[in-house]
Amino acid sequence: MTQIATARPGLTDLGPIAQLRAGKLVRRLPQLYVGLVLYGVSLGWMVRGDLGLAPWDVLHSGLIRHVPITLGQAVVVMSFVVLLLWIPLREMPGLGTISNALVVGFSADATLALLDRPDALGARVALMVGGIVANGVASALYIGAQLGRGPRDGLMTGLHRRTGVSLRLVRTGLEVAVVVIGLLLGGVAGLGTVLYALAIGPLTQLMLPWFTVAVEAPADTQTSALGGDQR
Template sequence: MNLVDLGPIAQLRAGRLGRRLPQLYLGLVMYGVSLAMMYRGDLGLAPWDVLHSGLIQHVPITIGQAVVVVSFLVLLLWIPLREIPGIGTVSNALVVGFSADATLAVLAEPDALVLRVALMVGGVLLCGLASALYIGAQLGRGPRDGLMTGFARRTGHSIRLVRTCLEVTVVVIGVLLGGTLGLGTVLYALAIGPLTQLWLPAFTVDLDRPGPLVPAPGSVCP
């Protein structure tokens, strides 16, 4: 499994777009579906989605629209960090939110606790698979992942520390705004890294043009 760090033009020139582009968009759509499943389960959301769910308590937008808005706000922070977006970065900012809203339009919130638990667990599992798909396509980091790697590079701190600080911050802000925090948040935090790591080797596309190797992420976010 070789993950490489390429600029946006090199990403496209690296070949195998016939597989990589469909895999990227399939992964992003599935990520949005997984968000919607956890949202309908109403037992806790992923850290950034706690923020999104809190934001919609105060602004008349959907949670999918909140994902898109926050994604582009995060991309503004890439400018001083000198992170370079790729096609996957911009696609991530748009597709996940649209997919989440489309799924929520047809997925009702169940009354039975067992079904809500199933949605929560299924959402986490699907998110791990979706993450492996879009990361393995090697077409650019998601907005939040780029924020994490940018801060890590600028500060010299570890990815683990920077990610923890960012996610604790967004969870605290989300909770203060009224976002959904619960068992699903804890399950996501514990499981998403191992699940992505488990599936990533199967979906990492070897590229025709080598670049600097980057470590496989222990956990990811869009």
């Protein structure tokens, strides 16, 4: 017998259809896409700051040195490559998952087309710090809309569920791996990479309660608390 749906104030673990049936789409859909666009903008700011990128973007920046595509296109391509890895993990994508795979990369390319690298170090530091903070806001907006995990986050949670290894250890292992591969490909790492790794989890955790939309979910639905890079 199906249990009565109830409003959940925290994050809920819903399937792709349940996400759309959970109500408040008038708020959740705009919040999802504002968050995804801002995520791409924050990536563009960090690129133009030229003081180091987020771990997955170290990989993307290395990839474009060998393949004739833009950074945003590399984000899109790698998103769908990661989604292929969801298949053996039996992760289910939602609207937010597919939107994430497309919107973040296009938004990053648009930002890079409009913004040049400043010469002044102070301006570059401001772009790096602003990019990290904006990324935290974007993550909280996107996650709080409760419309599906990002490709890379789903890979993390899928590996955690299948292996039993802690989320923190899985995330650390994935990020170390992509940074190493990115550096081998000629990617850009630096101070921004370290600051991002240290700050993004606490920033997202701080702001997530501000933007999490309470949704209608079955009474037996589990709640979760995800943080960090949610792409």
